[in-house]
Amino acid sequence: MTEVSVIIPTHNREKFISECVQSVMAQTLPAREIIIVDDGSTEATYNILRDLGFNSLSTKKTVLRYFFQQNRGVSSARNSGIKEARSEYIALLDSDDLWLKSKLDRQVSAFQNDTQSSRLCHTDEIWIRNGVRVNQHKKHKKHGGNVFQSCLKLCCISPSSAMMHRSVFEDFGFFDEDLPACEDYDFWLRYSAKEDVNFIDETLIIKKGGHSDQLSGAHWGMDRFRVRSLEKLIHSGSITHSQRELVIKTLIQKLNILETGARKREKFNAAKEYRDRKIRWEGEKQFAN
Numbered sequence: 001m002t003e004v005s006v007i008i009p010t011h012n013r014e015k016f017i018s019e020c021v022q023s024v025m026a027q028t029l030p031a032r033e034i035i036i037v038d039d040g041s042t043e044a045t046y047n048i049l050r051d052l053g054f055n056s057l058s059t060k061k062t063v064l065r066y067f068f069q070q071n072r073g074v075s076s077a078r079n080s081g082i083k084e085a086r087s088e089y090i091a092l093l094d095s096d097d098l099w100l101k102s103k104l105d106r107q108v109s110a111f112q113n114d115t116q117s118s119r120l121c122h123t124d125e126i127w128i129r130n131g132v133r134v135n136q137h138k139k140h141k142k143h144g145g146n147v148f149q150s151c152l153k154l155c156c157i158s159p160s161s162a163m164m165h166r167s168v169f170e171d172f173g174f175f176d177e178d179l180p181a182c183e184d185y186d187f188w189l190r191y192s193a194k195e196d197v198n199f200i201d202e203t204l205i206i207k208k209g210g211h212s213d214q215l216s217g218a219h220w221g222m223d224r225f226r227v228r229s230l231e232k233l234i235h236s237g238s239i240t241h242s243q244r245e246l247v248i249k250t251l252i253q254k255l256n257i258l259e260t261g262a263r264k265r266e267k268f269n270a271a272k273e274y275r276d277r278k279i280r281w282e283g284e285k286q287f288a289n
Helices: 016-025 045-056 074-084 105-112 150-154 166-172 183-192 225-237 241-264 268-288
Strands: 004-008 033-039 063-071 089-092 120-129 131-134 163-165 198-209
Touching: 004 016, 004 074, 004 105, 004 241, 016 045, 016 131, 033 045, 033 074, 045 063, 063 074, 074 241, 089 105, 089 183, 105 120, 105 163, 105 198, 131 225, 163 166, 183 225
Parallel strands: 004 033, 004 089, 033 063, 120 198
Antiparallel strands: 089 163, 120 131, 120 163
8 A cells, every 4th residue: 555644844834734734634545644844833833733633643544743843944844854754655745735635646546557657746736826816827837757947947846746755865865955945946956857757737736825924935036046956956967968058058047137136136246246157157058069
């Protein structure tokens, strides 16, 4: 029997955590365990989780496990949960998102029927912003197979939709705890540079957005962190020549965007830094050709 551990990092998400956890408990295929890693929340979060049963050992079908740590960021919390997991498969879920009830069932079936033996499966999603459903742009369209080139542009796999074999973390490492944001972008790049993904073309998760504590709103110039990921990938020496060319091309584009944005904000020192790095990578690109 395929067993799944669900990892939910959280930090002061008392408005969302109950509905999030209950969407896992309502799955037609129960998870073996739900692991909550509380990344330094106030007492209100634990009180809600206690009422859901996280002060006891388990429900009838699913073990409920709660861990508290001092605030170290979502990557640290997610990694801590993954390391505690006891199942063959790991499913990730952000604490402000929801699963539709057949999500785990459909993904486990997809793994069992996958002739390509992909180790990572993701699904389509519904977007809710400030309580209103919104349509995704064409650039956000999900797909399976070789997604490396798509992953260069933006994060094309939602953590809340991802399920993977635990060996993925043994082979590719964990989420980068030095990145304040875009840690998922960084991880999917590392994975997709080497392996294909399985995609279920069904909306099986609900992604909620628009609230003030989202990382995308906490940091200006999110491409700063994507640039760090791209440079790290190049320096790793783990990608092919053709992949390296694609990465450098994307890197130059993102540095140009950052330079323009910094100038608009009158951050002239930062603009010069981005320009200098862009020129250096342009030189690398010409040398490679």
